[in-house]
Amino acid sequence: MQDRREALAMIGAGGLALALPSSRGRATAQSVRRKPPRLKAGDKVGLVGPAGFHADSFDLRIASESIAAMGLVPVLAPHVNDRFGYLAGQDRDRAADLNAMFADDSIHAIFAVRGGWGSARILPHLDWAAIRANPKLLVGFSDITALHLAIAARAGFPTIHGPNAGSAWGKLSWEPFRAMVFEGRLPLVANPPGDEDRLVQRLYRTRTIRPGTATGRLLGGNLTVLAHLVGTPWLPNFDGAILFIEDVDEAEYRIDRMLTQLGQAGILGKLAGLVFGQCTNCVGEGPSYGGFTLGDVLKQHVEPLGIPAYQGALFGHVADQFSLPVGCRAELDASAGTIRLLESPVA
Incomplete structure (x- = not known):
């Protein structure tokens, strides 16, 4: 998302000077089943x-x-x-x-x-x-x-x-996608085992932020885009949802700032679970001595929520990533680092 932050700043609060749809156009899980x-x-x-x-x-x-x-x-x-x-x-x-x-x-x-x-x-x-x-x-x-x-x-x-x-x-992206949207199957979203020459797996590792399992509707995507939709009529209801988020080229303090916004907007407090995927190039410039790591930031925001959460799922700005069906029910296992789909996105 090249030059995304600058563009977001340029649009500002007045960038969409148009009449927005009323809340009567908002869909609900009960009213829309197709x-x-x-x-x-x-x-x-x-x-x-x-x-x-x-x-x-x-x-x-x-x-x-x-x-x-x-x-x-x-x-x-x-x-x-x-x-x-x-x-x-x-x-x-x-x-x-x-x-x-x-x-x-x-x-x-x-x-x-x-x-x-x-x-x-x-x-x-x-x-x-x-x-x-x-x-x-x-x-x-x-x-x-x-x-x-x-x-x-x-x-x-x-x-x-x-x-x-x-x-x-690649294969890691295509095969689960085909199974889900061509065949109607529900592939398990789980990182593959690392195949590098190491005594202990380092590639594709996940990190449990808070253990446990949770069931809810998958909602999310890019953290920066989500944070900039707060206060607009374009966000769904996050009550009981499993939030999945990822980002790219954002320093740790920016991730901190956006999670603070989601928390103070009341979104994080509504969640049943949270998965943080890949954060590509998310390391601040300059000396890092005394600074928070991304893991520190996530722990500070997520642990107080008391919900199952983990970090490192394979989605985001990486060559091979999973497909996640937005709006479908799933079960998160934060200890195992998996998402089990409970509902197909296709009829």
């Missing part, structure tokens, strides 16, 4: 750019080939090659692409090409009535968190926090 259809070979899927632009057209070619390798047919959104500053086109054009993909009955799912910044800017321009009426899997991570959370709040059907279309899609 799920997106599972995918099958030959299905058409839309490729959209709701956030940052892709600098090289070859990147879009790689993304399209990845989708084709899944047995799916990529359909490029009209504005996916646009550029407006650091964005993949004007806000209304990016929103129009997403609206069109949801409204098109021939499109079975929607993949974000990449993240960056900009998804939150298009939320007021989305046709929420049409989105609610046409549940489809939206797949992506990083800045796409804004769309996942808004759909959970406004439309009520599951989405997939997982690799973008332009991500690496």
Whole structure:
């Protein structure tokens, strides 16, 4: 999410000077029960750019080939090659692409090409009535968190926090994704055993913050994006949820600041459990003597909650990451470092 913090600061409180939907449009788990259809070979899927632009057209070619390798047919959104500053086109054009993909009955799912910044800017321009009426899997991570959370709040059907279309899609990512959205199975979300030449496993280790198990609805994504949605109408109800969060290029004090915000906004106190995934390059610059580590920060914020929690799950800004179904029920085992899915995101 390159230059994300600067862009977030630029938009500020007045950056979305538009009429926002009323609370009457908010979905609930009780009022919305339809799920997106599972995918099958030959299905058409839309490729959209709701956030940052892709600098090289070859990147879009790689993304399209990845989708084709899944047995799916990529359909490029009209504005996916646009550029407006650091964005993949004007806000209304990016929103129009997403609206069109949801409204098109021939499109079975929607993949974000990449993240960056900009998804939150298009939320007021989305046709929420049409989105609610046409549940489809939206797949992506990083800045796409804004769309996942808004759909959970406004439309009520599951989405997939997982690799973008332009991500690496290695075996660790592809096989569980295929099992979940093509076959309707519920793969266990557990880090693989490390295969490096060490006496004790170091790669892919998890760390228990507070032991125990918890059951709840999976909600979350990128911590920075989530924190900047606090106070907007785009957040779902976190009562009894299992929050999963990750980030990139954020120093420890910034993670501290964002968790403080979530705590003081009342979100952390509502949770049944918490999983912190990968925090890539999350080490502050300069001397670290006397500073808090990321583990220290998480312990300070999470232990007082009295909920099961662990750190190090394989999702976030890494080459191989799990797919997590946003809005689906799951059981967290903080001691084992696992998430057991209890509900399929597809019908």
